Amino acid sequence: MRADFSLLLVVLTLITGVLWALDRYRWEPRRRLAAAGGEVPGPTGIVEFGRSLFPIVLAVFLVRSFVVEPFRIPSGSMVPTLLTGDFILVNKFAYGVRLPVFNIRMLPFGHPERGDVMVFRFPEDPSKDFIKRVIGLPGDEIVYRDKQVYVNGEPLPITPKGRYTGPGVPARWETWEFEEQVGSVMHRLLKTAGRPSYNMRAVVPPDHYFVMGDNRDNSDDSRRWGTVPDANLVGQAFAIWMNWDPDAKMPLWSRIGQGIH
Structure with a gap:
Protein backbone atom coordinates (compact mmCIF):
# COMPACT_ATOMS: atom_id res chain seq x y z
CA MET A 1 0.00 0.00 0.00
CA VAL A 67 12.47 14.80 5.33
CA VAL A 68 9.68 13.39 7.51
CA GLU A 69 6.76 11.01 7.02
CA PRO A 70 3.77 10.33 9.31
CA PHE A 71 2.81 6.80 10.31
CA ARG A 72 0.10 5.26 12.47
CA ILE A 73 0.83 2.47 14.96
CA PRO A 74 -1.59 -0.39 14.17
CA SER A 75 -0.61 -2.94 16.84
CA GLY A 76 0.68 -3.32 20.39
CA SER A 77 4.09 -4.84 19.67
CA MET A 78 5.91 -1.72 20.90
CA VAL A 79 3.90 -1.15 24.11
CA PRO A 80 4.71 0.67 26.39
CA THR A 81 6.91 2.86 24.17
CA LEU A 82 4.20 3.15 21.51
CA LEU A 83 0.49 2.43 21.82
CA THR A 84 -2.06 1.36 19.23
CA GLY A 85 -3.46 4.60 17.86
CA ASP A 86 -0.26 6.66 18.18
CA PHE A 87 0.51 8.78 15.12
CA ILE A 88 4.27 9.17 14.82
CA LEU A 89 6.80 11.13 12.79
CA VAL A 90 9.71 9.36 11.09
CA ASN A 91 12.99 10.99 10.14
CA LYS A 92 13.50 9.98 6.48
CA PHE A 93 17.14 11.11 6.16
CA ALA A 94 18.47 9.53 9.38
CA TYR A 95 19.68 6.48 7.43
CA GLY A 96 20.57 8.18 4.14
CA VAL A 97 18.53 9.82 1.38
CA ARG A 98 16.64 7.24 -0.66
CA LEU A 99 14.96 7.34 -4.06
CA PRO A 100 11.15 7.33 -3.63
CA VAL A 101 9.22 4.19 -4.64
CA PHE A 102 12.40 2.17 -5.33
CA ASN A 103 13.94 2.97 -1.90
CA ILE A 104 17.44 3.00 -3.41
CA ARG A 105 19.94 4.86 -1.24
CA MET A 106 21.26 7.93 -3.10
CA LEU A 107 23.29 9.60 -0.33
CA PRO A 108 24.85 6.96 1.94
CA PHE A 109 25.09 8.75 5.28
CA GLY A 110 23.75 7.61 8.64
CA HIS A 111 23.09 4.08 9.84
CA PRO A 112 20.84 2.55 12.51
CA GLU A 113 22.29 2.33 16.00
CA ARG A 114 21.42 -0.10 18.76
CA GLY A 115 18.36 1.20 20.55
CA ASP A 116 16.86 3.11 17.60
CA VAL A 117 13.12 2.78 17.05
CA MET A 118 13.08 2.05 13.34
CA VAL A 119 10.42 1.88 10.62
CA PHE A 120 11.12 -0.55 7.79
CA ARG A 121 9.43 -2.52 5.06
CA PHE A 122 8.49 -5.97 6.33
CA PRO A 123 10.93 -8.44 4.67
CA GLU A 124 8.18 -11.04 4.07
CA ASP A 125 5.82 -8.45 2.52
CA PRO A 126 7.49 -5.13 1.56
CA SER A 127 4.09 -3.49 1.01
CA LYS A 128 3.71 -3.41 4.83
CA ASP A 129 5.55 -1.09 7.21
CA PHE A 130 6.78 -2.45 10.54
CA ILE A 131 8.25 -0.63 13.53
CA LYS A 132 10.62 -2.25 16.02
CA ARG A 133 13.68 -1.47 18.11
CA VAL A 134 17.17 -2.15 16.72
CA ILE A 135 18.93 -4.72 18.91
CA GLY A 136 21.70 -6.08 16.68
CA LEU A 137 23.97 -4.51 14.06
CA PRO A 138 25.78 -6.26 11.19
CA GLY A 139 28.18 -8.88 12.56
CA ASP A 140 26.57 -9.05 16.03
CA GLU A 141 25.75 -12.37 17.64
CA ILE A 142 22.28 -12.23 19.19
CA VAL A 143 21.12 -14.81 21.72
CA TYR A 144 17.66 -14.82 23.30
CA ARG A 145 17.45 -17.24 26.20
CA ASP A 146 14.97 -17.36 29.08
CA LYS A 147 13.63 -13.93 28.03
CA GLN A 148 17.08 -12.33 28.33
CA VAL A 149 18.85 -10.75 25.34
CA TYR A 150 22.60 -11.26 24.89
CA VAL A 151 24.59 -9.21 22.36
CA ASN A 152 28.03 -10.61 21.55
CA GLY A 153 27.95 -12.71 24.71
CA GLU A 154 26.97 -9.86 27.03
CA PRO A 155 23.48 -9.63 28.59
CA LEU A 156 21.66 -6.35 28.01
CA PRO A 157 21.33 -4.60 31.40
CA ILE A 158 17.74 -4.93 32.64
CA THR A 159 16.03 -3.56 35.78
CA PRO A 160 12.62 -4.74 37.11
CA LYS A 161 10.07 -1.94 37.62
CA GLY A 162 7.07 -3.92 38.90
CA ARG A 163 3.66 -4.99 37.61
CA TYR A 164 2.47 -3.14 34.50
CA THR A 165 -1.13 -1.89 34.60
CA GLY A 166 -0.96 0.78 31.91
CA PRO A 167 -2.71 1.02 28.54
CA GLY A 168 -2.15 -1.38 25.67
CA VAL A 169 -2.25 -4.64 27.63
CA PRO A 170 -5.37 -6.53 28.85
CA ALA A 171 -5.77 -6.31 32.62
CA ARG A 172 -6.18 -10.11 32.84
CA TRP A 173 -2.57 -10.62 31.70
CA GLU A 174 0.20 -10.84 34.27
CA THR A 175 2.54 -8.33 32.67
CA TRP A 176 5.73 -6.98 34.20
CA GLU A 177 7.63 -3.83 33.27
CA PHE A 178 11.41 -3.52 33.00
CA GLU A 179 14.00 -0.99 31.92
CA GLU A 180 16.53 -2.30 29.41
CA GLN A 181 19.64 -0.59 28.11
CA VAL A 182 20.41 -1.12 24.42
CA GLY A 183 23.56 0.72 23.42
CA SER A 184 23.18 4.22 24.86
CA VAL A 185 19.36 4.01 24.99
CA MET A 186 17.44 3.20 28.16
CA HIS A 187 13.90 2.10 27.34
CA ARG A 188 10.87 0.42 28.88
CA LEU A 189 9.83 -3.10 27.94
CA LEU A 190 7.21 -5.62 28.98
CA LYS A 191 7.28 -9.34 29.67
CA THR A 192 4.15 -11.46 30.09
CA ALA A 193 4.08 -14.36 32.52
CA GLY A 194 3.17 -17.72 31.01
CA ARG A 195 4.42 -16.90 27.52
CA PRO A 196 7.21 -19.14 26.12
CA SER A 197 10.73 -17.76 25.69
CA TYR A 198 11.39 -19.03 22.12
CA ASN A 199 15.13 -19.31 22.73
CA MET A 200 17.26 -18.62 19.65
CA ARG A 201 20.68 -17.59 18.38
CA ALA A 202 21.57 -15.63 15.24
CA VAL A 203 24.51 -13.82 13.68
CA VAL A 204 23.42 -10.64 11.90
CA PRO A 205 24.52 -10.70 8.22
CA PRO A 206 26.27 -7.72 6.56
CA ASP A 207 23.89 -4.82 5.78
CA HIS A 208 21.17 -6.34 7.98
CA TYR A 209 19.69 -5.48 11.39
CA PHE A 210 18.14 -7.56 14.17
CA VAL A 211 14.98 -5.95 15.60
CA MET A 212 12.60 -6.71 18.45
CA GLY A 213 9.41 -5.22 19.89
CA ASP A 214 9.33 -3.67 23.36
CA ASN A 215 6.25 -5.76 24.18
CA ARG A 216 8.72 -8.60 24.18
CA ASP A 217 6.35 -11.58 24.52
CA ASN A 218 3.76 -10.16 22.11
CA SER A 219 5.86 -9.08 19.14
CA ASP A 220 6.39 -10.65 15.73
CA ASP A 221 10.01 -9.74 15.01
CA SER A 222 13.49 -10.95 14.01
CA ARG A 223 13.23 -13.89 16.38
CA ARG A 224 10.75 -15.46 13.95
CA TRP A 225 11.35 -14.06 10.44
CA GLY A 226 15.00 -13.00 10.58
CA THR A 227 16.88 -9.77 10.05
CA VAL A 228 15.96 -6.58 8.17
CA PRO A 229 18.06 -5.76 5.06
CA ASP A 230 19.37 -2.22 4.66
CA ALA A 231 17.35 -1.87 1.44
CA ASN A 232 14.12 -2.10 3.52
CA LEU A 233 14.89 0.78 5.89
CA VAL A 234 12.45 3.70 5.93
CA GLY A 235 13.59 5.91 8.79
CA GLN A 236 13.92 6.55 12.52
CA ALA A 237 10.81 7.28 14.61
CA PHE A 238 11.33 10.36 16.79
CA ALA A 239 8.02 11.85 17.98
CA ILE A 240 4.31 11.25 18.61
CA TRP A 241 2.29 14.03 17.01
CA MET A 242 -1.21 12.65 17.65
CA ASN A 243 -3.01 9.79 19.37
CA TRP A 244 -6.44 8.25 18.99
CA ASP A 245 -7.40 5.66 21.60
CA PRO A 246 -9.48 3.06 19.68
CA ASP A 247 -11.20 1.87 22.86
CA ALA A 248 -12.06 5.23 24.42
CA LYS A 249 -12.81 6.76 20.99
CA MET A 250 -10.86 9.87 21.94
CA PRO A 251 -7.24 11.08 22.03
CA LEU A 252 -4.88 10.37 24.89
CA TRP A 253 -3.79 13.99 25.22
CA SER A 254 -0.79 13.19 27.43
CA ARG A 255 0.92 11.34 24.58
CA ILE A 256 0.81 14.17 22.06
CA GLY A 257 4.23 15.74 21.57
CA GLN A 258 6.18 12.98 23.34
CA GLY A 259 9.57 11.99 21.99
CA ILE A 260 10.32 8.37 21.13
CA HIS A 261 13.27 6.73 22.89
Missing part, protein backbone atom coordinates in the same frame (compact mmCIF):
# COMPACT_ATOMS: atom_id res chain seq x y z
CA ARG A 2 2.77 2.47 0.91
CA ALA A 3 4.59 1.86 -2.41
CA ASP A 4 1.33 2.50 -4.27
CA PHE A 5 0.85 5.83 -2.46
CA SER A 6 4.47 6.85 -3.11
CA LEU A 7 4.04 6.02 -6.79
CA LEU A 8 0.77 7.98 -6.92
CA LEU A 9 2.50 10.99 -5.36
CA VAL A 10 5.32 10.79 -7.92
CA VAL A 11 2.82 10.60 -10.81
CA LEU A 12 0.79 13.54 -9.47
CA THR A 13 3.95 15.60 -9.07
CA LEU A 14 5.00 14.86 -12.65
CA ILE A 15 1.57 15.58 -14.17
CA THR A 16 0.99 18.83 -12.28
CA GLY A 17 4.62 19.85 -12.90
CA VAL A 18 4.26 19.36 -16.65
CA LEU A 19 1.03 21.40 -16.67
CA TRP A 20 2.71 24.15 -14.66
CA ALA A 21 5.76 24.22 -16.97
CA LEU A 22 3.68 24.22 -20.17
CA ASP A 23 1.52 27.03 -18.87
CA ARG A 24 4.47 29.04 -17.55
CA TYR A 25 6.73 28.79 -20.58
CA ARG A 26 4.40 28.09 -23.52
CA TRP A 27 0.77 29.07 -22.99
CA GLU A 28 1.28 32.16 -20.79
CA PRO A 29 3.52 33.92 -23.39
CA ARG A 30 0.82 33.25 -25.97
CA ARG A 31 -1.78 34.79 -23.68
CA ARG A 32 0.38 37.89 -23.28
CA LEU A 33 0.63 38.25 -27.04
CA ALA A 34 -3.12 37.81 -27.38
CA ALA A 35 -3.69 40.38 -24.62
CA ALA A 36 -1.62 42.90 -26.56
CA GLY A 37 -4.12 42.50 -29.39
CA GLY A 38 -7.06 43.09 -27.05
CA GLU A 39 -7.96 39.42 -26.55
CA VAL A 40 -7.24 37.84 -23.14
CA PRO A 41 -7.94 34.09 -23.17
CA GLY A 42 -7.52 32.32 -19.85
CA PRO A 43 -6.19 28.83 -19.16
CA THR A 44 -8.59 25.91 -19.34
CA GLY A 45 -10.01 24.47 -16.14
CA ILE A 46 -7.71 21.46 -15.99
CA VAL A 47 -4.62 23.59 -16.68
CA GLU A 48 -5.63 26.09 -14.00
CA PHE A 49 -6.23 23.28 -11.51
CA GLY A 50 -2.94 21.49 -12.26
CA ARG A 51 -0.95 24.73 -12.22
CA SER A 52 -2.29 25.78 -8.82
CA LEU A 53 -1.96 22.27 -7.36
CA PHE A 54 1.67 21.74 -8.41
CA PRO A 55 3.41 23.73 -5.60
CA ILE A 56 1.36 21.90 -2.95
CA VAL A 57 1.96 18.45 -4.43
CA LEU A 58 5.67 19.20 -4.89
CA ALA A 59 6.04 20.33 -1.27
CA VAL A 60 4.26 17.21 0.05
CA PHE A 61 6.37 14.98 -2.22
CA LEU A 62 9.69 16.52 -1.10
CA VAL A 63 8.87 16.56 2.61
CA ARG A 64 7.37 13.06 2.68
CA SER A 65 10.10 11.51 0.52
CA PHE A 66 13.21 13.11 1.99
